[in-house]
Structures are given as C-alpha cells and as structure tokens.
Amino acid sequence: MAGGQVPETDSLALVALYDSTDGAGWIVNTNWLQPGQPVSTWYGITVGNDSVAEIELADNNLKGVIPPQIGDLGRLYNLILYSNQLTGSIPVEICNLSNLETLSLYDNGLTGSIPSEISNLTNLEYLILDYNQLTGPIPAEIGNLTSLKALYLFNNQLTDSIPPEIGNMSSLVYFELDDNELTGPIPPEIGNLTGLRNISLNNNQLEGPIPHEIGNLVELEYLHLQDNRLGDSIPHEIGNISSLKYVRLHRNQLTGSIPAGFGGMQDLTNLLLSDNKLSGPVPEDIKNIPSYCQFDIYNNYFTFSDLVPITGIAAATFSYSPQLDVAVSPRRVDKSTGDDLQIDISDYAVPEITAADNLYKWWLDDDSITPYSASPVLELTGLSDADSGFYHCSMINSDFPDLTLYTDPVHLVIDAPVDITLNPDSVDENITPGYVVGTLSADDPDQQSGHTFALIEGDGNNDLDNYLFIIDGTDLIINDSPDYEMKPEFHIYVRATDEDFKTFDKALFVYVRDLVETGMEDIGLNNIKIYPNPACNMIHIQLPAGAAHCIIELCDINGKTLYREERGGAGEIDISDYPAGIYYMRIIYNKQTVTRKIIKK
Numbered sequence: 001m002a003g004g005q006v007p008e009t010d011s012l013a014l015v016a017l018y019d020s021t022d023g024a025g026w027i028v029n030t031n032w033l034q035p036g037q038p039v040s041t042w043y044g045i046t047v048g049n050d051s052v053a054e055i056e057l058a059d060n061n062l063k064g065v066i067p068p069q070i071g072d073l074g075r076l077y078n079l080i081l082y083s084n085q086l087t088g089s090i091p092v093e094i095c096n097l098s099n100l101e102t103l104s105l106y107d108n109g110l111t112g113s114i115p116s117e118i119s120n121l122t123n124l125e126y127l128i129l130d131y132n133q134l135t136g137p138i139p140a141e142i143g144n145l146t147s148l149k150a151l152y153l154f155n156n157q158l159t160d161s162i163p164p165e166i167g168n169m170s171s172l173v174y175f176e177l178d179d180n181e182l183t184g185p186i187p188p189e190i191g192n193l194t195g196l197r198n199i200s201l202n203n204n205q206l207e208g209p210i211p212h213e214i215g216n217l218v219e220l221e222y223l224h225l226q227d228n229r230l231g232d233s234i235p236h237e238i239g240n241i242s243s244l245k246y247v248r249l250h251r252n253q254l255t256g257s258i259p260a261g262f263g264g265m266q267d268l269t270n271l272l273l274s275d276n277k278l279s280g281p282v283p284e285d286i287k288n289i290p291s292y293c294q295f296d297i298y299n300n301y302f303t304f305s306d307l308v309p310i311t312g313i314a315a316a317t318f319s320y321s322p323q324l325d326v327a328v329s330p331r332r333v334d335k336s337t338g339d340d341l342q343i344d345i346s347d348y349a350v351p352e353i354t355a356a357d358n359l360y361k362w363w364l365d366d367d368s369i370t371p372y373s374a375s376p377v378l379e380l381t382g383l384s385d386a387d388s389g390f391y392h393c394s395m396i397n398s399d400f401p402d403l404t405l406y407t408d409p410v411h412l413v414i415d416a417p418v419d420i421t422l423n424p425d426s427v428d429e430n431i432t433p434g435y436v437v438g439t440l441s442a443d444d445p446d447q448q449s450g451h452t453f454a455l456i457e458g459d460g461n462n463d464l465d466n467y468l469f470i471i472d473g474t475d476l477i478i479n480d481s482p483d484y485e486m487k488p489e490f491h492i493y494v495r496a497t498d499e500d501f502k503t504f505d506k507a508l509f510v511y512v513r514d515l516v517e518t519g520m521e522d523i524g525l526n527n528i529k530i531y532p533n534p535a536c537n538m539i540h541i542q543l544p545a546g547a548a549h550c551i552i553e554l555c556d557i558n559g560k561t562l563y564r565e566e567r568g569g570a571g572e573i574d575i576s577d578y579p580a581g582i583y584y585m586r587i588i589y590n591k592q593t594v595t596r597k598i599i600k601k
Helices: 008-020 068-072 092-096 116-120 140-144 164-168 188-192 212-216 236-240 284-288 304-310
Strands: 045-048 051-056 063-065 078-080 085-087 102-104 126-128 135-137 150-152 157-159 174-176 198-200 205-209 222-224 229-231 246-248 270-272 294-296 317-319 332-335 341-344 358-364 377-380 389-397 410-414 419-423 426-428 435-443 452-455 469-472 475-478 489-497 503-513 529-531 538-542 550-555 561-567 570-574 581-589 592-600
Touching: 008 051, 008 068, 068 092, 092 116, 116 140, 140 164, 164 188, 188 212, 212 236, 284 304, 332 341, 419 489, 419 503, 426 435, 435 489, 452 469, 469 489, 550 570
Parallel strands: 051 078, 063 085, 078 102, 102 126, 126 150, 135 157, 150 174, 174 198, 198 222, 205 229, 222 246, 246 270, 270 294, 294 317, 332 410, 426 503
Antiparallel strands: 045 051, 341 377, 358 389, 389 410, 419 435, 435 475, 452 489, 469 475, 489 503, 529 538, 538 570, 550 561, 550 581, 581 592
C-alpha cells in the first residue's frame, strides 16, 4: 500500500480508539481522522510493513476506555498508553495481538482483573501495568510468557498468592509486584529465574519463609521484601549473591540470626533489617560492607554482646537503636515478708547480655533504685509489702552510646498465693452435667484459707474449656457430660485471690476416666462397621440388625454436634464439606453410647 496507508481493519481500530478516548480532547492529535492524511502521519502512530506497528500516545490526556477493536491490529508490536486517564478493564481482545512486544498501560485508572488470555502474548517482553486499580489474582497463565523481561504490576489492588508458574518465565529480569494485597508465600520457583536483577514484593501481606532458592539468583541487585509478614530466618544462601546492592527486609517477622556473607557484597548500598525479631551475634564480616552503605538493625532483639563483633563498623549510617526489650525468665518471683532477694539479670535474661564495659541500673516500676554500675545483680534484704512491684534493668555500653537496653519486668510478689490445687482432678465419663469435679485450694505463705477462685482468660489454649465449667465457692463444677473417647482431658485457667487481693494464676487439667461401657452386647453394637476411615467424601455405616432406632451423631474435636439423625441398618454420611481433621461419631442406643474416631482427609 502506498502513501503510508494501512488495511481498513487497522484504520477502523484507530478510529475506535480515537472515539472511545475523546480524541478531540487529546493534547496532540495531529492529522488524526483528517481527510487525505495517511495513517503514518497521525501523531503517535508508526507504520511498518503496511500495517500499524506502534501506538505511542503516552501522557496525552486520553480519557475513556480502550476499545475492543484494538485487538484487530494484528501486526502491532508496541502499545504505549501510559500516564493518561483510561478507565474500565483491559479488553480481552488485546490478548489477540500475538506480535506484541510491549504493553505499557501504567499510570491510568484501569480496573478489573488481568485477563488469563494474556498467556497468548508469547512474544511479549514488557508488561507494564503499574499504578492502576487492577484487582483479582495474578493469572497462573502468565507463566507462559517466556519471552517477558519486565513484569511491572506494582501499585494495584491485586490479591491472592503469587502463582508458582512465574518460575517458567525464564527471560525475566525485573519482577515488581509491590504495593498490592498479595498473600501467601513467596513461591520457591522464583529460584528458577536466574537472570533476575530486581525483585520488588514489598508492601503486601506475604507470609512464610524467604525461599532458600533465592540464592540461585546470582545476578540479583535489588531484593525488596519489606513491609510483609515474612517469618523464619534469613536464608544463608542470600550471602552468596555478591551482586546485591539493595537488601530491604525490614518490617517483617524474621527470626534467627543474620547470616554471614553480606560483607563480601562490594556494591552493597542498603542492608535494612530493622523491625523484625532477629537476634544473636552479628557476623563480623559485616564490618567489611562499603563505607557508604546504610545498615539498619534497630527494633530487633540484639544485645551488646551481639554487637561486639562489629565494634567500630564504618558504615555511613549504622542504626542500631532502639532494640526490643530483653526477655527474662522467670517473669514472676514469689517471696514472703522478711525474705531476702537476689536477682542476677545475666541469669534471668534469656539471651546472652554480658559484654565488656556494660553498666546496669535497676528500676522499680518507673523509679530508678540504683545508679549505673558494673554489677548485674540486684540485692534486697528483709522484704516487705512495699518491695512488691515490677523490676527491670537498663543497660548501657560505651562502645554503642546511642543504645540503652531494657529487660522485660520481673514481678516481685510478697505474701501472695503461690500455687493452686484441684483435688480430685479427674471425673468419670458419662456423668450428668452439674457434677462437682473437685475442690480448689491455694498454697499461700500467710493465708491458709478464704481464697476466692475464678475462671479467667488465658492464652487461647490453656483456657480452651473454661466455658464448660463454673466455680461455686471452692467447688469446680462441670456443665457437660464428658466422653473419654471424644475428649480425654479438659483445659481450664484459674485465678486464686487472697484477702489482700493478691493473685496467682494457673493452668489446670481435668482428666476424664475411661469406663468399660456395657449393655450394648445384646445387639452387637460394638461390632458396627464404619468405612472408609480415613475418608474424603462419604462414610458408610453398617449397624447390626438389632439396632433399629439408633441415634447417629458426628461431632468435631471440641464436642460440637455437626450432624444428627435416627436410623437403623445401613446408611452413609456425606462429609465432603467438612475441613480435614479429626471427628468423632457417636452411636446412641437405649441410653448407651459407642464412640468412634473419624479422620477426614
């Protein structure tokens, strides 16, 4: 075709683009739709081989939607419409552009999901959709884009997990999904992308460990994983990536120690590890990081002894203060009036805290009670009620002058209850609700009786069965009929309070005694058949002929009834909608019960 003309389908697709994006209001629309002006002269259009090869209308005030006719431009190589005011969804017809190499739609107002048909764009090298309002998951089919070099999806509202199929994108160099709402783990298949230079997954809700396979990415320069919920330790394999320049892992839930290897990264500019749960000695090789590097480790659990290996580090910015409080054990000390007390904080502290030049100061509640000294020991004699309270220790060290460490408090309690006993602590199965299990008593150095008891909230496990019990005076009463086969023990959390309103809390166990249940043999109910077990979908039940009117119940592990019916003979129960786990089936006949454990796969 002469004069820069193109096929009619191409012309009509461009007219549709003009009409649907307010072409008359574009900043530049030179020669568009002008009589006698060939398409090749239209602003932003490149023609090649008598077809439209490129549309480049970035930052040109396009308003409206991308028309579906865009998919008729069969020889289009580059579609560049970034920094406009485009709205609506990405038309699935774009995925017909099998020759497309660049799709750049960033900085618009596009909504909806990324079409799964994008897998058809097998020649695509640059997919740039950042700064939009895209929602939904990243389609697994994106893994078919094996020619893709850059995947920019940041600053959207994408959800769900990162598909493991990204490990098939063997040409990928830039992988940026930050500032979305992605969840789940970082797939280990990311380690297949050995040409990656940039991983930016920050500002999401990712969980789980950083995969060890990241150590395979020997050309990686940018590792941005900050502001997620990543846990576990930093993989030591990261220390093998000598090309790293920016390592940003701050504001996660990482634990363990810092691995060795960062000191060998000669271009390292950022090593940001703050706001995690890291602890342990800092590797000495970190003293070798470049002098211009920013190294942040504040808001972790590092102590002065952990920092000693990097004394004198020459990093341009080394931020190590504050640190989280030093854990201690035990957290409570019980004493009687007149006793003496000695607390050596180096023994109470869970991590190692001693270091040369440490100085220690002791506090009672918010008041300092000793000056700074080289001794980590607090000694009190002739204790009285006035000494009760919360003691903690602060520590300083001249090698790290910006940091003051504080321990968790140790609660000193004078003349309070020190133990709670339930006697007896077991009960027969099948007893009626309202039964008194046993009597509660408190061990107290200055009060032999008269304590009050209450069920209180615990940690979610040690108070799991509080709701099944009440306390009447010193009597613990069960409001359930326990079944050993369903629940052989109960967990309760109890507080004892003395007449001075001092308290002691303790987790108690109530054990259920297994009884030999009789009365079922005459109908052979102990020979029932339940199969398959474990099961996925249907459970088949075969009852003996004599069991004409049995009640069948299916209960969860906490005793909640999920299914109940009366039947005899054979039947089945559909468990396909129940989550995997342990359940119990009860067969009740003539006030007698047989219980069987059921495993749902």
